[in-house]
Amino acid sequence: MKTFFEIGLIISSIALIASVILQSKGAGLGGLTGADSGGVYSVRRGIERTLFYVTIGLAALFFILAIGIIFVG
Numbered sequence: 782m783k784t785f786f787e788i789g790l791i792i793s794s795i796a797l798i799a800s801v802i803l804q805s806k807g808a809g810l811g812g813l814t815g816a817d818s819g820g821v822y823s824v825r826r827g828i829e830r831t832l833f834y835v836t837i838g839l840a841a842l843f844f845i846l847a848i849g850i851i852f853v854g
Contacts, residue, residue, distance in 0.1 A: 783853050790846045797839040804832055 825833055 783850065786846050786850045786853055790843065790850065793839055793843045793846060797836065797843055800832060800836040800839055804829075804836060
C-alpha cells in the first residue's frame, strides 16, 4: 500500500510542476522567478481556466497522498 502512495506522489508531483510551469509560460521569464510582469489582471478563459482547475486538483491530490503516506507508513 505504501508503494502505491509513493508512486502516486511522484507522478502527481511531476504533473503539478508541469502544470505550474505551463501557467507561468504566458507571463514571460519574469513570472517564473516571481517578478511582477506589470500586466493588467485578465480573466481566465478556455484552456487557462481548465489548467487552473487542474492545478488545484493536482495540489489537493498531492496533499492527500502526502498525508496518506504518513498514516500508512
